[in-house]
Amino acid sequence: MRILISGFGTVGQGFAEVLASRRAFFEKRYGKEVKIVCVMDSNTYVCDQNGLDPIELVETKQTNKKVGTQKYTDSIQIMDSVDYDLLVEVSPTNVKTGGIGLINITHALECKKDVITVNKGPLALNFDKLITLAKKNKCKLRFEGSVGGAMPIINLCHENLIGENIRSIRGIFNGTCNFILSKMDNGQPFEQALKEAQQMGYAETDPTNDVEGFDSACKVVILANSVFGRNVTFSNVDITGISSVTSEAISLAASHNMVIRLIGEVSDTKLEVSPRLIPKGHPLSITGTLNAAQIVSDLAGPITISGRGAGRLETASAMLSDLISIMDDRE
């Protein structure tokens, strides 16, 4: 299996480290090596058809702040110059246009290559087009890590719950918002909780995507399209963020034994991200940066899962499950 990695930030590096740590597993399970043959970061690239050492790649990136010595401007040109079987697309999310991720994924699928991505932008904007392209060219497009990080929600619905009619999914899909709301439960005002989230590296300098619910909305779109078979995009989501949730609201909720959490809700008819009142003790009343989801299906009833929604190795864990699934299918 020859892999081309597009994007070599935290998630890309985590995936490379996981490949290195699971080398023996792949050899035992498939009797073959999983090789990284090319890596592109935002400006530079490095390719070697004989395989690149994942740990050296990470060290180079961390030391030099770039993965290769050669610069590029056209990622398609690099992709076309390499023999690879699978594109791992982990470049930064762009929810307005899909960014370079959309271009790379589309090109790989057109070239009949399998794709693993955690890039929410292309999936939230062009899910139907990408899935149709993958089906047409008989290749795989997998994206477990795009929703809930290490929390295995998409594959759970597609594989373990395949025979069920899934009625709804409600969940906490943004760890940053959950961290802020958990801090507000303890009496901190919104601005202070946000600042703490930024200091701890959970929130970005511009927290708009998180606190206004845009990040959760992307995940809700991915679930709606992939689990419910809907054909919706980001613009179809009814979004309310948490920036208008006041300390008073948190206190009043607490006096009724409730907390406020940012909940994404998907069903055949609903597509919504909004702050909701959750009874204390309910599975969705969790605190901290965790993600959680409650899937309601006709036979199993409610199933609740939770896990770390982001992080270097946590997201790589979801990508590893996608890689194994693709390799199993190829066997």
Added chain:
Amino acid sequence: MMVNAELYVKDLPGQLVGSLEPISLVDGNIVGVVHNREQMVNQRICVNVTFQINGAAELDKLKSIWKSRDVLISRIGSVFKTQTMEYMLVGSFTAAYVDHLIDEASNVISFESVDVSYSSKNSTSTRTAMISAEVLTEEDLAKLDKFFAAACREGGIVYIRGL
């Protein structure tokens, strides 16, 4: 529909089963039974049963089976499971506005009960109200959700509802 019936059966072996079996015969589902031996009238024992049944036709059929088996019906009526939902409003409004909103909502659906509480702090221009509403059906709840969502959007009020 959910039905509660108070029956009187003869104080003889097999009479209790004989009064409950017809519910299954009309595809009903028994939710609860109270066999009250202390409540006797004319040598008959009181049986209070709550069950789900598909509709009025099945209920009529059930009544005629009970009659044919000498089971007396002393009282029968529908029971309802109510739906509750909490709505929190955050914004610039008065208590009178919330009262008006609830009055408007009661034109759309009928409340079983409604309760409003407000945050104690009122030092800022924003105010927070929590409305706990109890209605009869999920359809009423959906209507109420829509009503509050639309009203709050129009009034520039942040609206947070329960699960």
